Amino acid sequence: MSFPITRHRRLRGSAGIRGMVRETVLNVLDFVQPIFVTYGTGVRNEISSMPGVYHFSLDTLKAEVDEIAALGIPAVLLFGIPETKDAIGSSGFAEDGIVQEATRLIKQWYPELLVVADTCLCEFTDHGHCGMVHTHTVDGVVHGDVINDASLELLTRTAVSQAKAGADIIAPSNMMDGFVEAIRAGLDDNGFEHIPIMSYSVKYASAFYGPFREAADSAPQFGNRKTYQMDPANVREALREAESDVLEGADMLMVKPALAYLDVIRMIREQFDLPLVAYNVSGEYSMVKAAAQQGWINEQAVVLEMLTGMKRAGADIIITYFSKDAARWLRE
Template sequence: MNGHGGRARRLRRNPIIRDLVHETDLHLSHLVQPYFLAAQKNVKEPITGFTGVYRWSLDLLSKKIEIDLANGLKNFLLFGAAHSETKDELGTEAYEEKGTLPMAIRTLKERFADSLVLISDVCLCPYTSHGHCGLVKRTTTAIEIDNDSSLQPLGQMALVHARSGVDIVAPSDMMDFRVGHIREVLDKNNFMQTAIMAYTAKYASSYYGPFREALGSAPQGVDRSTYQMDFRNSTEALRELETDLAEGADIVMVKPALAYLDVIREFKDRSPVPVAAYSVSAEYQMVKVLSASGLVDERKMALENLTAIRRSGADIIITYFAEFIAAEGWLK
C-alpha cells in the first residue's frame, strides 16, 4: 500500500493532467452526419420517434449543410426517398438519374464541390414496394431474397451516384458479392476514384426502429435475418471482413456500434483499411429520451458513447449527434 508504484490517481488530479495523458481523441473530422431526403420541395418533416431528426427537401437541406460546413462539419451520408406511389417490386427509382438522391448529390457537389465529402446509401429498400434490400422471389407460401439478381440494380445505383459526383458509395444491402460487383461496374465506367464504404458486419438488430420509420422501409413477408448478420456471431463478421477486403472495399463498417464494440476492435486489429462504425438510430434516441426525462446530461452521455466507439477502434463514426456536436461546440 505504501509502495512507490500503483498510484494511478496521480495522473487524475486535475483536468490538465488528465488531458495530458488521455488516450482517445474525438474530433469533428471523425464524424459523419446522416441526412434523410424527402421527395417533395420545401419540406422539413419531423420523423416519429426520432427526436430532432427530419426528412429534408433538397432546397432546405442545401441551406442546412451550408450551416454545418460553417460549423466545421464536412462529412455527410445521404439516404434517398421515393413517393409511396412510385415504389415497385424492382425498386426502379433507386437507379434513375433524376431520383432524389442523384439530384441531391449533383446539386450539393455543384454548390460546395470539395469542401464536403458526400457518401451515398446504396440499397433498394427505400424504393421497393416490399421494403427489402434486394429483389425478391415469391412463391405461394414464401418470399425469398434473390441475392444474385439483386447485384445488377445495386451496381447500377452505385454507378448513377458516381456519375452524379458522389465521393463514396456505401452499399448497405448485405447481399453477398455486391462489393466486388460494384467495384467492377465503377472501374469499367472509369470511376476508379469513387470509393466504397462497405457495410461489412451489419447485424439484424433491434436498434433500427426509428431509422426504418425515417425511410418508410419496414420489410414485408419476412424479416431481414436471412441476409443481415446474427447478433450472436462475431467470427462470421471476420469472414465478411475478409470477403469485403478481397472484393475491394476501401472502408469497412460495423453496424450498430455500441452493442458491437468487440467486433469493431476485431476489425481494427485486422483491417488494413479504415474502420467505420454506425451509431444507429436507437442508440441516439435512447440518449435523447433519457436526457428529456432529466436522468442524464445529453452532451456528456453522447460524447461518452462516441468516445467508447472511437476507443474500440473506429476511425469513422456515423452519428445523428454530429450536427449538434458541431453547432453547439461540444468538442471545444
C-alpha cells in the same frame, strides 16, 4: 512498484494533466452526418422517433447542409425517400432519383463536402427488401426470398448512377454476397476507378434499427432481413464477412450497429488495416434522446462518452445522428 510509491491518481489531478495524458480524442473530422432527403416542396418534417432529425425536400436542404459545413463536419451520408416505389427499386438508380438530385445540389453548394451515397434498394422497393425478391403465397400469407445474384446488377446500377451524380464515396449496405466485387467492377467499367467503397461489411439484423424504418420508410412488407443481415450472436462470422470485402476491393469497412458491438469493432480493427467505420444507429440515438428528455441523463456527457468508446474500440470514422451536437460540444 506498488502503493505508496505508485499513485495512479497523480495523472488525474487536474484538467490540464488529464488532457495531456488522454489516450483517445474525438475530433469533428471523425464524424459523418446522415441526411434524409425526400420528394415534394417545403418539407422539413421532424421524424417522430428521432427528435432533432428531419426529412428534407430539395428546396429546404441547403439550410441543413449550410449548418453541417459551418460546423466543420467533413461528410454527409445520403438516404432517399422516393415518390414512387416498385419491385426493383428503379428510382434508386434513376438519373433524376432523389439521392442523385440531392448529390448534385450538395456538390454545387459545397464541392469539398464529401457526399457518401448509401447504396441499397430497401427505400426504393415496394416490398422493402434490399434486393429483388421472388414471392409466393401460402394460405394467404406472402412469403419471399431475396434473390442474391440478380440483385447485384441492380445494386451496381444504383452505385454507378450515384457516382455519375457526383457522390464521393459509395456505401453499399445491402449485405448481398459478392456486392463489393460487383460494384467495384461496375464503377471501374464506367470510369470511376477513383471512387472508394465504404462497405457495410458487418451489418447485423439488429433491433436498434427501429426508428430508421420510419425515417427511411423502408420496413419490409413481409418477412424480415435475417437471411442476409447477420445474427447478433455471431462474431467469428464478422471476420469472414470483412475478409470477403477486403478481397473484393473494399476501401473502408463498417460495423453496424456500434454500441452493442464494440467487441466486433475491436476485433475487426485488430485483424484488418483498412479504415474502420462505426455506425451509431437510429435506436442508439433515440434511446439517448428519450432518456435525456426525461432528465435521467446528461445528454452531452453520455453522447461524448459513447462516441469516445466507439473510437477507443478502434473506429476511425463514426456515422452518427449526433454529429452536429457533438461538433458544437467539442468546440466549447
